[in-house]
Amino acid sequence: MNKGEVSRRSALKYFVLLAASAAGREFLASWLPIPVAGADGQKDLASIHGVNHSRADAEPAAKYVPQFFKPEQFATVNLLAETILPTDDEPGANEAKVADYIDFVVFSAREFEPSMQREWIGGLTFLDKESQKQFGKSFHAASATDRVKLLTEMSLPERDPTAHHEGYSFFRLVKDMTVEGFYASKVGLIDVLNYQGMNYMAEFPGCTHPEHQS
Numbered sequence: 744m745n746k747g748e749v750s751r752r753s754a755l756k757y758f759v760l761l762a763a764s765a766a767g768r769e770f771l772a773s774w775l776p777i778p779v780a781g782a783d784g785q786k787d788l789a790s791i792h793g794v795n796h797s798r799a800d801a802e803p804a805a806k807y808v809p810q811f812f813k814p815e816q817f818a819t820v821n822l823l824a825e826t827i828l829p830t831d832d833e834p835g836a837n838e839a840k841v842a843d844y845i846d847f848v849v850f851s852a853r854e855f856e857p858s859m860q861r862e863w864i865g866g867l868t869f870l871d872k873e874s875q876k877q878f879g880k881s882f883h884a885a886s887a888t889d890r891v892k893l894l895t896e897m898s899l900p901e902r903d904p905t906a907h908h909e910g911y912s913f914f915r916l917v918k919d920m921t922v923e924g925f926y927a928s929k930v931g932l933i934d935v936l937n938y939q940g941m942n943y944m945a946e947f948p949g950c951t952h953p954e955h956q957s
Contacts, residue, residue: 757848757923760855770847774807774840774928807843811850811860816867820845821881826887826894827921836921844924859916866913873910 748831761767809817824836824845836842867882870893874882880887885893897910898918908914 751868757920757927759853760850764851764854765845767851771865773805773846785788796801805838807846809846811827811846812863815881815883817846819867819870822890823894823917824921824924826890826919828925836925839925839928841921841924844928845920848920848924862916866910866916869910869913931944 761771811821821837821842824841828836828839828841830837837909849860849863874880874885874889874894877893878885882890882893894914897908897914899906899908900911901915
């Protein structure tokens with residue numbers, strides 16, 4: 744997948760919803776560090792739509808604790824995201840902490856899209872069932888090759904409109920949220936897309952022309 748093909752508007756689909764709640768803003772503040780240039784060129788704390796973001800060069804935030812998924816489910820979500828957007832010559836889902844984002848969005852979905860929680864639980868159950876049937880082990884325990892094989896099968900309708908797969912709707916959900924999470928992250932939005940919209944001057948230094956100085 745060409746990472747530059749994804750629109751920023753699509754990437755921020757859930758970002759705006761999360762920013763509307765206090766808990767969501769707290770999560771985004773730790774998940775999305777944004778460098779802000781002051782008049783002296785130094786980085787400082789950014790405040791965007793009420794979200795205070797930590798400095799990009801600050802100490803790493805505490806390890807994220809899943810709010811919705813159980814530990815093994817969360818590990819599977821992480822594997823799914825890494826398979827959709829692997830690390831290559833550019834950062835992938837792992838570096839962007841996409842699984843953290845997905846977990847918090849699904850946790851928060853009870854407020855704006857309750858069906859999403861059911862879709863994820865049902866999809867993960869289906870994934871393990873198919874993996875057990877084909878490989879004799881859960882998706883999380885399967886080899887990387889087997890995981891790719893199963894996801895490729897599930898994604899067949901994406902390449903062949905006449906095809907059908909019971910797991911396709913879940914595959915689309917995983918893919919869409921992985922891509923959205925990646926491009927809403929600091930890694931995807933700023934490091935990969937080089938989006939400068941969130942890097943703004945903390946204060947306006949004024950005109951520097953000598954003839955305008957008092």
